[in-house]
Amino acid sequence: MGLVLTMQLRPSLVLYGVESQLPVMVGIAIVREIGPVITALIFAGKIASSMGAELGSMKVTEQIDAMEVSGINPFRYLVYIRILASTLMLPILTILGDAISLFGAYIGVNINSVTSLNLFFTQVFRNLSMGDVVPALIKTFFFGFAVGLIGCYKGFNSNKGTRGVGSAANSAVVLSSVLIFVIDLLAVQITDLLGLN
């Protein structure tokens, strides 16, 4: 992500003679937008589909009914814990994703010029404010919640049969991906209203 972005941005910045600003631009783009959204979309592809398929399969094979008739609340055991896990884990994955992307950007910068790791990250972090980091991190909690909620909802409400399981996994990914963009749009509006942009 960081590597590609750097390679794409460089020609335009060279054209205007501001190539030295490359780490700053890439850093802001990654931390504010690309890191959280791309990580959330990958997370939705992996986790929402897995939740949809797993719970859908449990539904089809009556395992959820078995849990219910033995007096165990399947929501408490299967749903709450998954939603909580995805809500808490996506921000951590985003931080990890941002770090890897920034390192990729560092490699990208060094393809055409020589910049030390220390100088690159100093440039990146000096130009990042709390207004860049905190809202970006907060929205990842909402992305994670949406992915967990949609994955579990689709799995729990899958129709009977293996086709229903496939459909639950598929629609969980599609719907949670759309929801990620909607939440992202709302987050931008809210940070704008709060004057954080």
Add this chain to the structure above:
Amino acid sequence: METALKSGTNQSKESPVIVIEHLYKQFGDNIVLSDFSLSLRKEENLVVLGKSGSGKSVLVKCVVGLIRPDRGSIRILGKDLLGLEEDELNELRTKLGFLFQSNALYDSMTIRENLEFPLLKHQVKISEAEMEARVMEVLENVGLEHTIDMMPSELSGGMAKRIALARAMILRPDIIFYDEPTSGLDPVTSREIASLILEMKEKYHISSIIISHDMACVKITADRIVLLLEGKCYAQGTYAELEQSKDEKIRQFFK
């Protein structure tokens, strides 16, 4: 036509543990249960007999609260099922066991974990030794102690059915519901499962509702049979009584 053949068993001596009255359930235009009533007495094996798609499984799922009926009342162990709060219903369900037609074993857990799971959720204070003893007891009952660390996918159909029965027994329920306990099994294994159902009743004094159209299983297990036709209780009686019936709709099950 609703024929009620009077059973020769000691009906009046035993108090009912389940009383179902005037139950109605409809899916779209399809009326599955229509004014259906029955009662299950203590330590009785009651077989609900009916054609495929006649609503037997819907009936039993209504009784355990998996499907909500449109009308009627269901009393289990003196409690009005339809008026219970979720916690009360879950509490009541610990006194019920359910053997699913598909077995419904948790396929991501070993047999040990499948059996320990209800204990861990309901008997929080149970010690490891007690839990091990309970798990081994139910496994011994079904003769499958050696499968304890296996996964459900490693079991044959008959073994999976026995393990599902062991899991239904783990909380020592008062009532067990068997949904097609012998479906998909060969005649020998079917007889073994039917005998196991009888053994469980005698050993633990359990009342059971058995949903089946396997007449060999019905003959072995039934104290009383209720014939479910067109959503109604068409007839009831012992196996011998219904076998001698002249009614063609009843006779077709005994040919």
